[in-house]
Amino acid sequence: METLANLEAFIRSAEFGSFSEAARRLSLTPAAVSRNVAMLERNLGIRLFHRSTRKLSLTEAGETFRLAIAENLEGIQAAIAGIGGAGNEPAGTLKVSMALTFGTMYILPLLPGFLQRYPQIRPEWHFENRRVDLVTEGYDAAIGAGFDLGTGLVAHTLAPAHVIAVASPVYLKGRSLPEDPTGLQQFQGIVQRSLRTGRLQQWTMRNAAGEEKAGHLPVSLAVNDPAAMQEAALLGLGVTMLAVPDVLPALETGRLIQLLPEWYADAGVISLYYSTRTLQPAKTRAFVEWVTEAFRNQRLAERFAGGRR
CATH class of the missing domain: 3.40.190.290 (D-Maltodextrin-Binding Protein; domain 2)
Known part of the structure; x- marks a missing residue:
């Protein structure tokens, strides 16, 4: 079973086209986001991104996977926030x-x-x-x-x-x-x-x-x-x-x-x-x-x- 952290790192990297920007939005380091995505690729046995020094883009398999999990992931996040959000101070x-x-x-x-x-x-x-x-x-x-x-x-x-x-x-x-x-x-x-x-x-x-x-x-x-x-x-x-x-x-x-x-x-x-x-x-x-x-x-x-x- 994949961790929520790996899935979040993948979705945000796909959304922003950048490990660095995904890291900023998730309050992580770029290295941590890259590592989480690499772990997800290894566990799935597929390459999710085309990587270059200038651009990060989804592979065909990566886009298919993104479409399959995006809405479900947000539902999980919303459920977690709904349970624990009442006591969390905005930060x-x-x-x-x-x-x-x-x-x-x-x-x-x-x-x-x-x-x-x-x-x-x-x-x-x-x-x-x-x-x-x-x-x-x-x-x-x-x-x-x-x-x-x-x-x-x-x-x-x-x-x-x-x-x-x-x-x-x-x-x-x-x-x-x-x-x-x-x-x-x-x-x-x-x-x-x-x-x-x-x-x-x-x-x-x-x-x-x-x-x-x-x-x-x-x-x-x-x-x-x-x-x-x-x-x-x-x-x-x-x-x-x-x-x-x-x-x-x-x-x-x-x-x-x-x-x-x-x-x-x-x-x-x-x-x-x-x-x-x-x-x-x-x-x-x-x-x-x-x-x-x-x-x-x-x-x-x-x-x-x-x-x-």
Whole structure:
């Protein structure tokens, strides 16, 4: 009878195409994972992987074996977790990706309380303005908008992702405010150039009545980072379009003013993404619940809405 360790090492190595990544996910050394797989191959009398210095891939027999045991293995893991999980404290490295501005403003402040409650969790948080691949890059979770929901990924909605037009009181002094989004053409515009596509970002805005109008800004200044856009607006360089979470503190203190309070661009939702391909670790479940509770207590979904506040 094969041990659970050998089978787990095989399934995770097949899933990630790497002994090293499988080892990280199983909290083992690469040598231990390789040894477990080799023992399984020896016991079965078949080669499960093609090995090279660059790539690890399944043989035909390996793929057949993987398909035969994958679901059964997860059922066994779930049963074990269900029996013993109640007394197990969430622990281990928690690798999470999030945008720099959003993460430092809304997620990082949750860390002291989280670590006090779960002292055995070691956060490894990556602040980056890109959409990561949770499975292949080994992330436990990611927070953002617009991720592709591949097989085994789930998105837990936290709040709307609404984009609004803002400018500093100094810049707006003596200027007539627009009546609708088409009036933004009269201002100097601070526009984002996408790092992913290289295109200048322009938005179509909507109101509560369902009307839609182009909210295009003249390109007086182009930058590639939301934090730089906000800083340029604070310096009085023009009007910019930013997600509400990025500018909320400046709006609440009066350092920025929302133009067109009835109008916003809908960029989707801010979600917490995590994998369900394998049994969800206790550390990930604890993080999801902690963030969800914080968003509810702080009424962030309501505060992030782009309509009149």
